[in-house]
Amino acid sequence: xxxxxxxxxxxxxxxxxxxxxxxxxxKGPKGSLQHTMPEGISLEQEGSRVKVLRRxxxxxxxxxxxxxxxxxxxxxxxxxxxxxxxxxxxxVGYRGQIAGRTLTLNLGYSKPVVYxxxxxVEVTMPDQxxxxxxxxxxxxxxxxTATIRAFRKPDAYHGKGVRxxxxxxSLKEGKTV
Numbered sequence: 001x002x003x004x005x006x007x008x009x010x011x012x013x014x015x016x017x018x019x020x021x022x023x024x025x026x027k028g029p030k031g032s033l034q035h036t037m038p039e040g041i042s043l044e045q046e047g048s049r050v051k052v053l054r055r056x057x058x059x060x061x062x063x064x065x066x067x068x069x070x071x072x073x074x075x076x077x078x079x080x081x082x083x084x085x086x087x088x089x090x091x092v093g094y095r096g097q098i099a100g101r102t103l104t105l106n107l108g109y110s111k112p113v114v115y116x117x118x119x120x121v122e123v124t125m126p127d128q129x130x131x132x133x134x135x136x137x138x139x140x141x142x143x144x145t146a147t148i149r150a151f152r153k154p155d156a157y158h159g160k161g162v163r164x165x166x167x168x169x170s171l172k173e174g175k176t177v
Contacts, residue, residue, distance in 0.1 A: 005065035009050040009073050015080050017050060019043050024072060028079030031136045035071055038064045043072075078136035085145045087131040088167075091160030094152075095128035103131075107152040107162070115151070118144060130165075 011017055015028045022037045037043075040055035041064055052072065054065040077083075089096060089105070096105040103123060105113045117123050121135045121144050131148065135141035145164075154161035156172045163169070 005052055005069045009076055011048040015076055026075040026079050030079050030082050033075045037068055041068045074138040078138055082134055082136050083138050083141050085133045085141055086165035088163050088165055089129040098125055113151045
């Protein structure tokens with residue numbers, strides 16, 4: 001079983017962590033995040049190091065121990081550095097544009113796909129075929145990225161669609177005559 005929950009979290013100089021009962025608040029230069037810990041999980045802070053502790057060695061407690069440690073570590077990294085995802089549009093005529101908090105994508109359908117960008121995620125487009133997403137919340141940026149990618153997943157035969165930057169597709173061979 002994984003021992004990830006036993007690793008300490010290094011806060012650094014700029015990050016402030018507060019615990020109020022089961023609620024953890026993390027503040028840093030990029031913003032602040034909150035998380036409610038499950039029962040049986042607690043934090044022990046010594047200077048700029050934080051250790052996640054569990055009440056017992058039950059199977060469920062071990063699972064929540066590692067999960068809670070990962071979530072709090074992601075919060076610390078998010079408020080100090082932030083997270084960034086890049087998407088690419090591949091296909092003839094595939095392009096996008098941003099107007100305010102609305103992302104409009106032309107992905108080969110009869111009508112353009114219109115997506116409202118949720119709060120907490122910043123989207124920029126350096127050109128019409130590349131999308132850059134930035135956020136302090138890893139979970140939220142991952143969900144938004146997956147939602148945008150799901151509008152037109154990469155095709156296994158032609159390679160057209162919305163891809164993560166650097167994603168390599170192994171194209172299938174078509175019908176042979």
